Amino acid sequence: MIRAEAISKSFGKLNVLREISVQLEAGRVVAVIGPNGSGKTTFIKTLLGMVVPDRGRVLFTNQAITKQHTYRSQIGYMPQIGHYPANLKIKQLFEMMIDIRNDATMQLDEDLVAAFQLKALFEKPLGTLSGGTKQKVSAALAFLFNPSVLILDEPTAGLDPLSSEVLKDKIQKESQKGKLILITSHVMSDLDELATDVLYLQDGSVQFYKTIAELKLETGESKLGRVIAQLMSKIPQMS
Numbered sequence: 386m387i388r389a390e391a392i393s394k395s396f397g398k399l400n401v402l403r404e405i406s407v408q409l410e411a412g413r414v415v416a417v418i419g420p421n422g423s424g425k426t427t428f429i430k431t432l433l434g435m436v437v438p439d440r441g442r443v444l445f446t447n448q449a450i451t452k453q454h455t456y457r458s459q460i461g462y463m464p465q466i467g468h469y470p471a472n473l474k475i476k477q478l479f480e481m482m483i484d485i486r487n488d489a490t491m492q493l494d495e496d497l498v499a500a501f502q503l504k505a506l507f508e509k510p511l512g513t514l515s516g517g518t519k520q521k522v523s524a525a526l527a528f529l530f531n532p533s534v535l536i537l538d539e540p541t542a543g544l545d546p547l548s549s550e551v552l553k554d555k556i557q558k559e560s561q562k563g564k565l566i567l568i569t570s571h572v573m574s575d576l577d578e579l580a581t582d583v584l585y586l587q588d589g590s591v592q593f594y595k596t597i598a599e600l601k602l603e604t605g606e607s608k609l610g611r612v613i614a615q616l617m618s619k620i621p622q623m624s
């Protein structure tokens with residue numbers, strides 16, 4: 386569904402992505418894991434066209450994404466930190482997003498709007514929201530247009546335990562419909578519940594991209610946290 390072909394990206398002298406080639410298939414939930422600064426967010430932003438790679442290319446359903454934006458309507462993106470205009474009310478933000486979509490026939494998915502009880506907060510300006518509430522707004526927007534791909538950057542960070550469970554249930558529900566879901570997270574227990582595959586980045590390179598079942602078999606560990614700890618201890622650190 387999405388293919389990255391040898392994508393590389395530098396910021397100044399810093400090589401943030403080095404020749405990343407991966408195939409991401411519909412129906413999979415891919416956990417993008419790696420130490421802080423290993424390039425996870427930059428990688429997912431290249432899939433979204435928000436970062437343009439220096440070399441290599443990204444294909445969405447076999448079409449190169451360069452200089453075309455229509456494919457983006459098929460991706461729901463939940464950023465690590467949502468930046469919204471402070472004076473805009475939640476209701477206005479939703480209305481604006483629906484307006485931009487400009488598709489009256491579209492069936493909206495308001496599951497998370499309801500589950501997070503966002504309608505009760507609709508008149509609140511975004512600048513006054515707590516970090517967790519802002520996360521809920523970002524999550525509800527990512528799922529709103531029923532996209533075939535979801536890219537979720539640290540989705541449960543800042544959410545209270547109940548809201549975190551609500552979001553995980555929703556991710557599972559959408560995955561069962563055959564969607565491709567990419568999640569970056571440092572919370573291994575969440576990924577253990579949700580992910581089918583692990584894409585592990587270190588210093589901008591793919592260290593491994595395997596199914597969780599394979600990784601558990603290979604390491605003899607039953608918990609993803611322990612699997613990753615074991616594998617990380619074997620990866621030579623770059624200076």
Ligand SMILES: Nc1ncnc2c1ncn2[C@@H]1O[C@H](COP(=O)(O)OP(=O)(O)OP(=O)(O)O)[C@@H](O)[C@H]1O
Nearest residue numbers: 396397399401419420421422423424425426427428
């Ligand atoms: N626009 C930019 N300009 C300069 N450097 C950048 C830019 N975006 C990212 N970087 C650098 O690229 C490296 C990778 O950043 P990235 O955010 O992709 O890492 P990450 O794996 O998502 O980290 P974390 O786990 O901390 O979220 C970091 O050293 C970061 O400072």
